[in-house]
Amino acid sequence: MEEKFSFPSKLRISAIVLVIIGLAAFIWGFISNPDQAWGNLLLNNFFFVSIAVGASFFMSLQYIAQAGWSAGFKRVSEAVVSYLPVGGILFLVLIFGLGHIYHWAHEGAAVHDELLSHKSVFLNIPFFSVRILLYFTLWIFMAIYLRKLSLKEDLEGGLTWFEKSEFYSKVNIFVIAVTFTFASIDWLMSIHPHWYSTIFSFKAFASAFYHGSSFVILIILLLNRAGYFSFLNKSHLHDFSRYIFMLSIIYGYLWFMQFTIIWYGNIPEETIYYALRWTTPWKTLFFVDIILNFAVPFLVLMPRTPSRNKTVVLIVALFVLAGYWVELYTQIFPAINPENNFGLIEIGAFAGFLGLFILAVATTLSKASLIPKNHPYLDECLHHHF
């Protein structure tokens, strides 16, 4: 089956326009309200990088489970992962604005603060920057290697490349598990340097996996709307919605786990995180997060009929991704911008990153055959039925 994605020039132009809007928003933001602009840079960086990492995890999971049903869609996750180099460069920009986001990065913050000086062995700007480099090097290396194996499989066929991919997927999962744990502690949890939650990085990881898969599913459905993936049938759709459904439960479970334990323990050091988010400007968003990420997919995708409907799954995926933005917003901004003055910077910054993301993903998609040619399970995917 030969199918190639061609990058429509309309999409390319609108993506470039989005990038320009983003640039303008950032320039205006850095002049008018630098704290908020840096916060948005972190938010959108984390949003798209974690989606790429989640997609990388999703892809590796399909390999090690030897999943047949998703074999035809592998190129989409590969394309999402290819955003990582762009995300890495933008993350390095963040190093120049650490003081605007992280309290521990202020000069002299640790002097009169016993806890911060204790943590300063780990939380200091040089080591923080080195860690960013390390994470991205590992992720990009794994992504490029897996992509190379996949393309070689297209050319030469045979089981060798699949077996190699399977092995390196295991390596990739270990790499992601360790690095992403630290990455989420570094980038999100250290915004509140006095607060800690032992389940935080696990929740961030599950959330990245959840929203990464949702984004991959969203792209597959959009491509299907544009006329690609003609073999996509109800069984594929049902599997996609099962993925979202299952991960929404995991997300809700972890969200509630972190909340209940802190609520029950009632230690001021820990409850401060929720106390901040439980007061007026944040309270609504705090609940919107769990409603969008858990209640909506859980209730909508539970019955059989809507979970086999393309439009319904597409809309649910959009809701879930909006929920991710809200989740990150309520995680990052209460410390940076307590008044919650949501405005044009937020919209423009997201638009800019979305434009870059579209450019990176669509370019990679158009470079190789949209459907892998010699994947051993491809036939099972094309006739998927249960």
Add this chain to the structure above:
Amino acid sequence: MEKQAYIVGVYDDEEPLVNAAKKFKEEGVKIHDVYTPYPIHEIFEIQEVKSRLSIAAYIYGWIGGLGILAFMQYAAVLSWPLNYGGKPVNSFPSFILVTLVFTILFVTIMSLTTFIGRAQIFPGKTIDIIDPRTTDDKFVFVFPQEGTDRKKVEELLKSTGASEIYDR
């Protein structure tokens, strides 16, 4: 219990069985029942049999969830308010854990009860197994002898690859 008289068609594999079911549907011959060693979902689709058990389970979920929440509200807030470490009496987050676990238990037990009730299974019941080999490696179609066009059924069974046709 008097045994009903049946025509039984035996197949050796899943694939001819599924194709045969499609063929019977095209010809407009109703298959009374199908027995297979393992569930075959295509048969459900072809036969247009739908289970309402999932709807029952959904309703049980609501009953169980709301019921246990109401009970905890009654027990911990209305009937016997106690002060546990200064927590509010109506400690909603701690109710959720019990709600989750109880709902699962309630749905499981009630669905099982409903299934047993509908299938009329009880300890000591003698079950009339049409063909004991369906628990091993054979796939079986069953037609009642009364009200079936015998000739047509046998012809269709043979043409679709049934390995054996017998009366019982």
